[in-house]
Amino acid sequence: DAGITQSPRHKVTETGTPVTLRCHQTENHRYMYWYRQDPGHGLRLIHYSYGVKDTDKGEVSDGYSVSRSKTEDFLLTLESATSSQTSVYFCAIRDSRSGDGKLFFGSGTQLSVL
């Protein structure tokens, strides 16, 4: 257990509404990531963070923003949700003690945009 909690676990929202997903970690890891999972695409990186207030874009960042004001929380915001953002969202942390590349994932948030 990497001490990652995602909230909410499920959310249904309407097109055009803002949505914020939260990722909380308890072990002070520096790197945190947001991925989305869609059939046929595997997991694709949205944004990641390498420290407080330090974030960068991933492969599919359009329509998403992130914030990291403290080490333990990494927020993903959909400013105006669209149906194409219906997906399962996973947060991950990189445990630098475990060696390069080893990401550990939360249980996911199922988001439906109607």
Added chain:
Amino acid sequence: GQQLNQSPQSMFIQEGEDVSMNCTSSSIFNTWLWYKQDPGEGPVLLIALYKAGELTSNGRLTAQFGITRKDSFLNISASIPSDVGIYFCAGLEYGNKLVFGAGTILRVKS
């Protein structure tokens, strides 16, 4: 971004069978990882590979880092029902970012 081609897309297993899947890339990776995902859960790390030619085992699972550094293979020996799920390969990009394959879905043959 880089693309990983994972095959097969899906397969059926019968208890006791050996299973093989692979992942190829158009670019070189210095680290390959294999994850498994159960329904309703996040992916869980199975094996990490750091050197070309490396062969690493984790119980009944064996993974290899291809010599060209553009591919990796995962084998499951003597499969059991709890092996069903989705298996993902992933390569580590510059900046500690993982790029994933589309996954191989393992189902039980009825």
